[in-house]
Amino acid sequence: MRIGQGYDAHRFAEGRPLVLGGVRIPHDMGLAAHSDGDVLIHALCDALLGAAGLGDIGRHFPDSSAEFAGIDSRILLRRVVARLQRDGMWVVNADMTVVAQSPKLAPHIAGMREALASDLQLEPSRVNIKATTTEGMGFAGRGEGIAAYAVALVED
Ligand code: MG
Numbered sequence: 507m508r509i510g511q512g513y514d515a516h517r518f519a520e521g522r523p524l525v526l527g528g529v530r531i532p533h534d535m536g537l538a539a540h541s542d543g544d545v546l547i548h549a550l551c552d553a554l555l556g557a558a559g560l561g562d563i564g565r566h567f568p569d570s571s572a573e574f575a576g577i578d579s580r581i582l583l584r585r586v587v588a589r590l591q592r593d594g595m596w597v598v599n600a601d602m603t604v605v606a607q608s609p610k611l612a613p614h615i616a617g618m619r620e621a622l623a624s625d626l627q628l629e630p631s632r633v634n635i636k637a638t639t640t641e642g643m644g645f646a647g648r649g650e651g652i653a654a655y656a657v658a659l660v661e662d
Contacts, residue, residue: 528578545604547622601656604636
């Protein structure tokens with residue numbers, strides 16, 4: 507068994523769709539990024555790569571590369587899973603926390619869980635997603651952006 511953790515944060519920006527956990531969420535702002543800004547998937551990819559001892563998402567998908575401009579982060583996640591499988595590793599479970607003051611994420615958690623479980627080739631019961639605010643404290647609390655934490659267990 508191998509464990510990995512990941513963290514990511516992105517700043518809100520006008521005129522972008524908000525995509526979290528592979529789900530498009532109605533909001534007046536999205537997250538600024540080279541990709542679609544799916545901060546939750548980025549944290550999850552880093553947890554998986556960390557467990558596998560394969561560095562981080564920036565090493566595999568550099569934001570200097572035009573190939574990844576505006577890319578659906580689910581494609582990156584599926585590539586990470588394939589990379590692990592190539593090394594004889596498979597994901598056992600993943601647990602994540604999204605930190606956002608707004609919008610309310612509870613109605614979207616089930617959809618995110620289903621999307622990520624599908625990309626991870628897992629039953630949804632092995633993929634857990636939690637959402638919290640910071641009661642107004644810090645950058646997430648001020649609504650400047652969204653952060654995400656992920657932990658993943660991998661077997662080899
Ligand atoms: Mg990111």
